[in-house]
Amino acid sequence: METETATRWLTDEEQCAWRTHVEVNRMLTYQLERDLQPFGLTMNDYDILVHLSETDDHRMRMSDLATATLQSKSRLSHQITRMENAGLVRRENCESDRRGLYTVLTEDGMETMRKVAPHHVASVRRHFVDLISPEELDALHKALTPIAEHLRSQRGKP
Amino acid sequence: METETATRWLTDEEQCAWRTHVEVNRMLTYQLERDLQPFGLTMNDYDILVHLSETDDHRMRMSDLATATLQSKSRLSHQITRMENAGLVRRENCESDRRGLYTVLTEDGMETMRKVAPHHVASVRRHFVDLISPEELDALHKALTPIAEHLRSQRGKP
DNA sequence: CCACTTTCGTTCGCATTTCAACTTCTTAGG
């Protein structure tokens, strides 16, 4: 009885596309991180600031923030401690659920966002958005959407 | 005198595409890493094995490997030490440049590759390649190519 | 009201990554 199925290796085109994708991701991460360094922020810091600044009251529950930023609770906890020490955010108790905590953006954190955001956007443009046509960007988006959906549905499965 | 140029924020389409791209990268990395775990390998391990197995003599200079895998020398050095302890690779002196070292794939390492590669390819297919049409994949590739070129040219600049 | 299970967030132990020396060897200039 045949249990082994012949491996469907990637075709040249597939392999090439795949490798480019991986390569772009790594180099892009590297560059964006690099461009944020002068401001003393990492992408992780920045991402958290963005999420917080986009809520009405500039606060988010730890769990939600962990989910939104795709990191473990443990990692987020450490991360928030660091950002708290840096004065960017502070923790605040949640009245309705006394197990819970809010991460709240401080005025300093908001100020940092206002200062850094333009540079980050410029960085994203310089290394990504402005390098391709709107049509290509759209094609990229369309291609990635089903993948994003699939991956979201996979999160935290066996 | 005006030194500030008004920030060109991302349009909705740009922002959406950008965020999807970032999100896909993070989730994809997570999934691939996850799928490799049962074999006791990380993506980093695997990537190194791939590079080595693709050279004729299954060996590469540390520096070249560091460049190829986009990591610092220090990181690679630690990484290779771990892989050496796991029996996947070994270090070998370089005769032409006595500062230099080769990382050489062991038979064990090669065997591991043969065993793991099919699963990894399946993983790449399941979470990426097979989720979109060849046309979309091609569009993706075409869109990413200029970005990859730009980023390569930026590596290690001021 | 009382167990039982689940959720929230932190902490601990351990692995990985970074950063800044440091050693050894090569190369270039005089």
Added chain:
DNA sequence: CCTAAGAAGTTGAAATGCGAACGAAAGTGG
């Protein structure tokens, strides 16, 4: 030849990251 500059790798300590175990607080079913 000799010295200074640079390149190849390593090292150790500090920062960061992850999974498991944990305590506290909610929710749930009898």
